[in-house]
Amino acid sequence: MTTDAGAPVLTIDELAARAGVTVRTVRFYGTKGLLPPPVIGPRRVGHYGREHLARLALIEELQQQGMTLAAIERYLQQLPPDLDAHDLAIHRAVVASWAPDAVETVPRTELERRAGRALGDDDVERLAAMGVVEAAEGGYRVDLGLLRLGAGLLDVPLSQEAILAARNVLIEHSRAAAHELSQLFRGEVSERAERDVKSVKSLSAHMQPLVVQALLTTFQRSLREELRGWLGGVQKDG
Known part of the structure; x- marks a missing residue:
């Protein structure tokens, strides 16, 4: 797989941080065939792109639905091999649509972990305006079904x-x-x-x-x- 023009080129450490998983998990998914191999760049450093991030998000969503690793492997094997990040996001949206309503109160650190990224005060304010989170005693009440969507919208160049x-x-x-x-x-x-x-x-x-x-x-x-x-x-x- 080659990274798209303008796509983020991430090291395995950066990919793991963005996806909210460990480097060990990324490597494990790679050995199981759940993730495509990285693009090997200069000095034999593996680079990952949007498709890897989108696939990790889909795997996480499937796990949230209670699927075993074997079931997730079968699910991913049935997908067309040439799906891009956009197509994978559509699949994840379909899977997420069957999730029961899940609203939890979490601290800021857990909110960022669930979002898969660091969140500044402006980011949290935008998420609150979208109805994804609201301030609560002990942290934030967050709609987990909407959190990843809201976090993705933070990067969209729209007001x-x-x-x-x-x-x-x-x-x-x-x-x-x-x-x-x-x-x-x-x-x-x-x-x-x-x-x-x-x-x-x-x-x-x-x-x-x-x-x-x-x-x-x-x-x-x-x-x-x-x-x-x-x-x-x-x-x-x-």
């Missing part, structure tokens, strides 16, 4: 106002889509099944993964088309 506006757009439209889909499915459920809680729960369990995958896929494609059109217009203007 806090733009990020919050985007968050509101996503919440508004996702709620509207969930409501309309719920109404649609409700109309398909017979009166007998509607009174049968187990039948309704069974329908939800079968449909939810399909709906989430469909939403992610259609949104990803639509966003790519919008960005392609926007960048094409910028290039023409230039």
Whole structure:
């Protein structure tokens, strides 16, 4: 694997620090085939990039879901070999969407460990504005399902106002889509099944993964088309 242009080139120590794991863990994952080998640079030093960080984040998410190392190995083996950091992040988002709500109160050091990075006061303020953390007695109440997402947004070159506006757009439209889909499915459920809680729960369990995958896929494609059109217009203007 080669590092992308502009991607961070990290030593194994830097990669471990960014991912919130030990160097020994990184090496172990490498020997198990869970991580691609590093790019060997001058003086035979191994360099790691965004794909390694994204894969470590995905492994951590799978562990949070209670998967064994053997199960994680099988999961990763089924993924296409040429996935980039963006694709891996999408997979991690899908996995994280099944995690139960997890809000904990943690000290600052643990907050940084869970985020996988050092956090300045400005970073914590931005995370609080995004609804990811809030000050509490003994540290911070943090939504663990949103923490990695929020930490990633800290590096996005957008103003806090733009990020919050985007968050509101996503919440508004996702709620509207969930409501309309719920109404649609409700109309398909017979009166007998509607009174049968187990039948309704069974329908939800079968449909939810399909709906989430469909939403992610259609949104990803639509966003790519919008960005392609926007960048094409910028290039023409230039």
